[in-house]
Amino acid sequence: MPNQQRQPEGHVGSLVISALFVIMGIVALYDTTGYYDRDSQVFPRTVALLMILTAGLSLVTRFLHPRESGGFGTGTWWRRVLLILAMFAASLAIPHIGFLASGAIAFAGGLIAAMHDRWTVTTAALYAGCGAAVMIAFFALFRYVLHVPLP
Incomplete structure (x- = not known):
């Protein structure tokens, strides 16, 4: 099978984990709507938006350019x-x-x-x-x- 058609080992798992982090960021962002004090919304919203942005970027990058290496590498x-x-x-x-x-x-x-x-x-x-x-x-x-x- 040519390299372009072969499914990379860590491709699906990385897509799933990136999608889960996007979903968790959306849930965290939604949760901040219930905070009454505006000052207490700043940090959680910033982190949630950054999580959505970076996980979304990872999701799109991994989808468009799958790699052969697995998601976890070779550690203990x-x-x-x-x-x-x-x-x-x-x-x-x-x-x-x-x-x-x-x-x-x-x-x-x-x-x-x-x-x-x-x-x-x-x-x-x-x-x-x-x-x-x-x-x-x-x-x-x-x-x-x-x-x-x-x-």
């Missing part, structure tokens, strides 16, 4: 599971332990999932310091500049 499954679990754990922990501590959970889980090189004390200290600086900067931005109440 535990890294993907760890990243998702870390994000869920951080989301569930925010009301109980606060923004900074739950951010540390998300950062540590994502870092462990992404780190392919050998860990050294220097590397761990450098990443911990950089992660703390980024989390504190986000905390200060949201709390003191944007005046977003954080737990």
Whole structure:
């Protein structure tokens, strides 16, 4: 069969996932219509619109130019599971332990999932310091500049 007629391995799955993200963005955008305070609509609407735009672009691009590679590539499954679990754990922990501590959970889980090189004390200290600086900067931005109440 010629290359143009062969169905790529990750083509259908990528189209489905992109379509699901477009639908989730539309649902999130619709949900913001029930918010009474206009200031609380800005961030969710912006994120929903960006999600619709980028997922729609992905959907159109993948449909017009399918690729041979699958949607997930060749990684290890535990890294993907760890990243998702870390994000869920951080989301569930925010009301109980606060923004900074739950951010540390998300950062540590994502870092462990992404780190392919050998860990050294220097590397761990450098990443911990950089992660703390980024989390504190986000905390200060949201709390003191944007005046977003954080737990």
